[in-house]
Amino acid sequence: MAENIVVTSIGILSALGLGTDANLHSLVNNKSGLRHPKHLRTIHSAAFLVGEVDLSNDELAALLGIAPGDNGYTRTTLLALAAMQDLLKNADLELLRKESLAFINANTVGGMCSVEDMYPDFISEKQDGPFVKYIDTLDCAESTLNVARHFGLKPLMSTISTACSSSANALILGARLIQHGVVKRAICGGCDALSRFTLNGFNSLKNVDKTPCRPFDQDRFGLNLGEGAAYLLLETEADAIKRGATILARFTGYSNTNDAYHTTAPEPGGKGAARTMQGALDKAGLEAADIGYINAHGTATINNDAAEGKAIETLFGDKVPFSSTKPFTGHTLAAAGAVEAVFSIWCLQQGMALPNLNFSTRMEELTISPVVQLVKDLNIKNVLSNSFGFGGSNVSLIFSAA
Amino acid sequence: MMKPVYILSATAISPQHSFDPAGFLQPVMSSDNNKLFVQDPDYTKFINPVAIRRMSRLIKMGISTGMKSLQDAGITTPDSIITGTGRGSMNDTEHFLTDMIRMNEEALNPTFFIQSTYNSINGWLAMQTKCTGYNQTFVHRGFSFEWALMDAQMLLNEAAQPTTILAGCFDELTDDYFLVKSKVDYWKKSPVNSLELLNNIQTKGTIAGEGVAFFTLSNERHNASCAITAIKMLQNAEAEEISQAVNEILTQSKLSPADIDLVITGRNGDAAREYIYDAALKNIPEDTTIVSFKHLCGEYDTSTGFALWLANLIAAGKEIPGICITRQGTNGILKNIILINHYILNSVSIILLQIPQ
Numbered sequence: 036m037a038e039n040i041v042v043t044s045i046g047i048l049s050a051l052g053l054g055t056d057a058n059l060h061s062l063v064n065n066k067s068g069l070r071h072p073k074h075l076r077t078i079h080s081a082a083f084l085v086g087e088v089d090l091s092n093d094e095l096a097a098l099l100g101i102a103p104g105d106n107g108y109t110r111t112t113l114l115a116l117a118a119m120q121d122l123l124k125n126a127d128l129e130l131l132r133k134e135s136l137a138f139i140n141a142n143t144v145g146g147m148c149s150v151e152d153m154y155p156d157f158i159s160e161k162q163d164g165p166f167v168k169y170i171d172t173l174d175c176a177e178s179t180l181n182v183a184r185h186f187g188l189k190p191l192m193s194t195i196s197t198a199c200s201s202s203a204n205a206l207i208l209g210a211r212l213i214q215h216g217v218v219k220r221a222i223c224g225g226c227d228a229l230s231r232f233t234l235n236g237f238n239s240l241k242n243v244d245k246t247p248c249r250p251f252d253q254d255r256f257g258l259n260l261g262e263g264a265a266y267l268l269l270e271t272e273a274d275a276i277k278r279g280a281t282i283l284a285r286f287t288g289y290s291n292t293n294d295a296y297h298t299t300a301p302e303p304g305g306k307g308a309a310r311t312m313q314g315a316l317d318k319a320g321l322e323a324a325d326i327g328y329i330n331a332h333g334t335a336t337i338n339n340d341a342a343e344g345k346a347i348e349t350l351f352g353d354k355v356p357f358s359s360t361k362p363f364t365g366h367t368l369a370a371a372g373a374v375e376a377v378f379s380i381w382c383l384q385q386g387m388a389l390p391n392l393n394f395s396t397r398m399e400e401l402t403i404s405p406v407v408q409l410v411k412d413l414n415i416k417n418v419l420s421n422s423f424g425f426g427g428s429n430v431s432l433i434f435s436a437a
Numbered sequence: 438m439m440k441p442v443y444i445l446s447a448t449a450i451s452p453q454h455s456f457d458p459a460g461f462l463q464p465v466m467s468s469d470n471n472k473l474f475v476q477d478p479d480y481t482k483f484i485n486p487v488a489i490r491r492m493s494r495l496i497k498m499g500i501s502t503g504m505k506s507l508q509d510a511g512i513t514t515p516d517s518i519i520t521g522t523g524r525g526s527m528n529d530t531e532h533f534l535t536d537m538i539r540m541n542e543e544a545l546n547p548t549f550f551i552q553s554t555y556n557s558i559n560g561w562l563a564m565q566t567k568c569t570g571y572n573q574t575f576v577h578r579g580f581s582f583e584w585a586l587m588d589a590q591m592l593l594n595e596a597a598q599p600t601t602i603l604a605g606c607f608d609e610l611t612d613d614y615f616l617v618k619s620k621v622d623y624w625k626k627s628p629v630n631s632l633e634l635l636n637n638i639q640t641k642g643t644i645a646g647e648g649v650a651f652f653t654l655s656n657e658r659h660n661a662s663c664a665i666t667a668i669k670m671l672q673n674a675e676a677e678e679i680s681q682a683v684n685e686i687l688t689q690s691k692l693s694p695a696d697i698d699l700v701i702t703g704r705n706g707d708a709a710r711e712y713i714y715d716a717a718l719k720n721i722p723e724d725t726t727i728v729s730f731k732h733l734c735g736e737y738d739t740s741t742g743f744a745l746w747l748a749n750l751i752a753a754g755k756e757i758p759g760i761c762i763t764r765q766g767t768n769g770i771l772k773n774i775i776l777i778n779h780y781i782l783n784s785v786s787i788i789l790l791q792i793p794q
Contacts, residue, residue, distance in 0.1 A: 078542045143554070145576075147534075154534055157617045170621045171782065174523055174738075175555070176578035180672070192672060193584050196525075196555035196576040204573060208588070215439065215591050232534060235542050236550035293518070293563040293572040299551055310569065425551065426560025428572055 039272035039287075040210045041437070043280040046122025046224075047377050048114055049263035049364045050086035053098075054121045059381060062389055063409055067363050069247050069259055074110075075229045076152075079238065082245055085229055086261025086365020088114060099185070107168035109146030110262075112178040114370075115226035118264035119182050122222065126268055128186065130278070136190040137218040139209045140179040141201035141225030142369040146172030148228040178226055191218055196369065198424030199332070200291075201225050202265070203372025203432055207289045209269050219274065224373035226264035233368065234260055240299070242336045248366075250333035250359035251340050251405045253396040258334045261365020265373035284380045287417070288319025288433030299425050300338045305346030307429050312350055312419060315431035319417065323351050326433070327415030328388045330379045331405070332423045333359020334366050339423060344401045356413070358391035358405040372422035372430060379418040380434050386413045438689060439594045441791065442586070442654050443661035445601070446509035448502045449650040449746040450475050451734050452631075456505070458750055462758055465733075467631045471624050472615055473646040473735035484565075491548050495526040495609045498649040499558035503603055504565060510653035515603040516596075517571035518562050519588050521581030522555060523738020523780075527611045529553040558607060566603070579780025580670050582606035582650075582739040586788070587668050593656035605651030606739035615645050623736075623781055625706070634706040634732040635763060643705035643781070646735015650742030652749075658793055663752035663774075665745075666690055667789040674785055676716035683717050683775070686789050694720045698768040699751070701744050703778030705731040713785055717777045726766035728757060741778045741786060748774050752792045770794075 047054065050068025051061040061068065069084040074091055077083075088095075093103040095113040099120060108116075123131075150157070150173045153166040171177060176194045183190055191212070195204045202225025209221030227233075237243045242257035249255040275282050292314060294307035301307060316323060329351065332343055340359075347357055360378055367374050382389060391405035417435045449455045452473035453466050466476060475498065480489060483501040492500075499520075507515060524530075533549035551557060556574040563572055571592060575584035582605075589604045618624065625642040634644055655661070667686050671678060687693060700721055702714050718727070728751075734743045751757055752771065774790040 151534060151537070154538060157620075158613050162620055167620060170617055174578055175576035176523075176580075179577065189672075191670065192577065193575060193580070194577040195574065197559070197572070197574050198554055198556055208573075211591055211595070215594070217591075231537060231542060232550075235537050235545055236533065236547065236553075239545040239547035239550055291571045291573065293560070293569050295563040295567050295569045297564070298557060298560050307569065424556070425554050426556040426572070427563055428556060428560070 038214055039285055040213060040269050041272045041275050041285050042267050042283045042380060043270055043275050044122050044126040044268040045283065045377050046118040047265040047374060048088060048118040049367065049374055050088055050261055051363060053117060062363060065390060065392065067247060067392055069365055077231045077234055079234060083243060084247060084259050086259060087229055088262055105165035105168060109149040109172045110228035111142060111146050111148055111226055112181045114228055114262060114264040115178045115182050116185055118266055119186060122266045122268060123186065132188060135218045136188065137209055137212050137221040138179060138183055138190040138192045139205040139221060139223040141195045141205040142175050142178060142227050143196055143198060143201060144230055144233055145175040146177055147232045148230040151230055151232050197428040198426055199368050199371055200422040200424040200428045200430040201369035201372065203422035203430035204291060206267060206376060206432060207291060210286055213269060213271060220268065220270040222266050222268050224266035225369040227262055227368040227370045229260060229262040244335060247393050248335035248362050249393040250335040250361055250391055251344055251398060252394050253398050255335045255340060257336050259365040261367040263364060263367040263370045263374055265370055265377050267373060267376060282437040284383055284434040284437055287435040288315040290314025290318060290431050292429050294427030294429065296427055301342035301423060303342055305342040307427065308343050308346035308423060309349050311429040311431045312346060315419060315433045319433045321417055324354060326355050326417050326419050327413055328382045328418045329355055329357035330375045330420040331357050331359045332421040333361055335361060341400060343421065344398055348401055348403050353403045356388040356406045356410060358389050360389055362392035375420045376432055379420040383415050383418045383434055383436055386415050387411045388413060439590050441664040441666045442590045442593055443658050444663045444749050445653040445655050445659055445661055446506050447652050447746045447749040448506040448509065449648060449743055450478060450498050450502050451648040451743050452476065452646055453733050465760060469630050470628055471644040472610060473631055473644060474610060475647055493526050493528045493552050495528065495607055496552055496558055496561065499607045500561050500565065502649045503562045503605055503651045506651040506653050507566065507603060512601050512653055514566050514568050515601045517592060517602045518559050518568055519573045519585045519602060519604045520559055521575040521585035521606045521739055523578050523581050523608050525555040526552050527609050527614050531611060531613050578782060579738055579784035580786060582741045583668055583670050583786045586665060589654050596656055599657045600655065602654045603651060604654050606742035607649040608647055608737040608739045610645050610647040632732055635704055635729055637706045638708055638711055641707055641709050643707045643736045646737050648734050648743050650746045661793060663749045664791050664793055665788060666791050669787040671785045673783045676712050679713060679716040679785055680719045682787055684720060686787055690789055692773060695722050696773050697721055697725055697775050698771045699774045700725055700727045701748055701774065701776045702727060702729050703731055703740060703744060704729045705736045710779055713779050724767045726762065726768055727764040728761045729763045730761060736781065738780055744776055744778055748776055748790055
């Protein structure tokens, strides 16, 4: 039950690119992935910046050996497949096929990115057409099942949707399944594609920034949406050592709590966020001072940053460098927890704190500010990553040096 | 082997009268158009009048069912809330989506967007019960509720103290959803009377349903009438794997097929799915009672919730309603129940329930 869980492979696709090298290169060179959308067809494309993956659906399909066009694969699934392919480059596929495995995926709107284009056909009198291939793609499990099938895996599968904390929750579930002995290994993460549905949803809440988002800044306005997918392979430390796998990080702490305060807004004093971070510290057996870098949720919405900033200040004072990487990737929603877990692991491995782009003025209610330039040569033993979502859903994860 | 999970209370809204279990099946409700919609209870007893006005029906159903389950268990604040849903609030999703298309992405109402979020019922229940603990939503199609139960079992096994979890599931039927899925042959081509569903196994497809069920679960026995011992999920399984899985689940619990006193099956009238139950029942003795339920609630992602509610009712001493019995056995005291269900897209779940003696 108390087995140590480690991360032995990662796969990532974001607006910064596909794979570790592309993402890391942008992060350490202050290169944001935000731009006006070229794949998402929306009347708002001139108004809003998004963290859109550069590859088109056909380009993604080509990378995966899938026929182009209306192939029945939604962009959500294609993003997931590409990130999983990246993970498998450094994993033993035969081992994953042979030994017990869980695949815990997460997303917020399933294949809405395709369904919203075809919905008029869905509900028309038409019985046939390309849309028929997409009828079962709206639900969140579709991408999960497709990923497993594409790579010839027969894992125990699940899909989680807790808004913007979804893939952080997927990581927790995977670790617990291993600790209970249900499976030997778990691939956990999430995927979300940009959709008009989500963009207009957040826009109807009036919290989408038309300029690059400014997390933890006094003059922040809101978020930029993004898309992407990221997966992490988890197993026990003992198993990883036995098979000679490279251990990227240890997954030592996690916590899932709820604000029980409001349907969309966090508790303004940050009590919920603080409780979650404290819970993760307790689980890892660490003190606040043991954390070397915090990858904040930092959506740049008025409410999130006020609550999260307050919580970080309460728990960590000005001792721990923190930043939000949302200005690089946009808010990738269900994928964010896994994308930022990957970023956090790189910070742990390389002793760095990533910059919080676009910050200029400290929030008047805070005495702390995020890191604004890349900081290197830090001695980081543990990193903390936050993911908070609608419905009061709060998750914190802690990764520790291998 | 994980320790069992005790069901302290169970509440369901379904196409039958079920919210008040004393009035279950009085009268039996049926339909002739391949759709079964729920019987609405009085939601105003569980939700404040200001909030209720903007709520869509599934949100109201979810909150009311969850709150009543806790009330029946005598619990104000559970330690955790875990749910499963295949589709979340379809009405809200469809509403926001069609408005967005019709109004060309202008002037949209955020309420529908917020309520379409899969975990919105969890958020409401956390607020109403002041539950700041673990909160989770599974959206894995036909296994959504099974995962909620599995997670609850793991969490209750992790807990060192007495712990209670509110676990539930919710899915709703809409006319658009019915139309859309008819294009990929989910439903029977010609209308059948819902009560005749299980006598219509020569044709493909089933009838559509909906429902909500919530359970207050604990790692302590208290006065529980039923315990969940083991949960197994099989994706794209062949007949042989299904028979084996039933044997495995029994062996793990040191039981033989003869120890099973009652089998609850999710047969849904689809000719193409009968093999699942033939396989699952292969080793079950001829004198074991078999009960079915989808002619009462229709097919939906989380119908296992209704089946578990029914199992718990029977476990608590309710006489098995004749309308559910597809084979009358000769068993004595009810001790072990096996619940086998499937969902349209090739998922089969097997749940072993035991009645504390």
